[in-house]
Amino acid sequence: MSDQSFEKALAELENIVEKMEKGGLDLNESLALFEKGVKLARFLREELGKAEKKIDILLKDEKGEIKEEPFELAEEEGELSKKQETPDSDDDNSLPF
DSSP states (O other): OTTSOHHHHHHHHHHHHHHHHHOOOOHHHHHHHHHHHHHHHHHHHHHHHHHHHHHHHHHBOTTSOBOOOOOHHHHHHHHHHHHHHSOOTTOGGGSOO
16 A cells, blocks of 8 residues: 555545445445555555654754744634634624525
């Protein structure tokens, strides 16, 4: 599995999940797909771990200490959740329906 790219493995795992969610598979097919899905998930987790270690190395400062910086996406998500928590009660456009 080490010769497989992260993107291909992820697409294959998504395909397996779709097949299993549809149903209609016999027990042996389901077990085989589940086993393959677990292997793919482990591979993906390992690849993400490697990527995280590389990012840590790249973010080290001149003293060798990791300098933590939040991703912009996380900040945007935080702003979005704050907006959702405090809707403007006078604005009918904020209603979910």
